[in-house]
Amino acid sequence: MGDHLDLGAALTALANDLRRGIIAELARLPADAEQERACGSFDLPVTKATKTHHFRVLREAGLITQRDHGNGSAITLRRAEIERDLPGLLGLLRAAPRQAR
Amino acid sequence: MGDHLDLGAALTALANDLRRGIIAELARLPADAEQERACGSFDLPVTKATKTHHFRVLREAGLITQRDHGNGSAITLRRAEIERDLPGLLGLLRAAPRQAR
DNA sequence: CACCACGTATGATGCAAGTCATACCTAATT
């Protein structure tokens, strides 16, 4: 089994409102912008332990990569891989209305 | 709020392998074919009570309609509504490799 | 160096979800 993305894992990850919001935010970044974004810059109504959990789920689904700075860390959307294996998924998330939190 | 499909509900419904398989089968039907399909014609490795449960989840997510015959019942994919509110979703499911069961 | 901010690891908890057994309903068949 290669490194191709699994639809089931992706949909399971994106079924959660918070995780879907994270990916939608990244997907809405302009294509010419800096793609990496600090984990702390996401305003999520949960404790940091729970944030860690959600980023892990997204990482294990292959939707993001995460870079560690010791303190601080940042994530990047795996745009190319997602478009290759799950074409249309990002467009779907981008088009969806922003979540009311 | 109207009858427009909710992305979260749709992804939650489709995160399950069995339910995703059902929708994928329907999505792969040729566009000119009979769209309705008997519930019993789906070969799912669960009891009929569990089948009822899964069809209900799909119905409540707005992905299918269900017609009752007293005995027997059949479901139809809500193609138009899905394409209108969640464009690209069916293509994603159609393209995905068939599930190993 | 002490401190603080950001993140991770682990364990506990509460709730949602998938599954089944059982009982029941409806329509077709014998």
Next chain:
DNA sequence: AATTAGGTATGACTTGCATCATACGTGGTG
């Protein structure tokens, strides 16, 4: 009318998931 087959309703059980508290690690900053 009794039987059978496809679905549904309900309740129980089990597993998974989201969340938090707590403790710990890492690296800037005063």
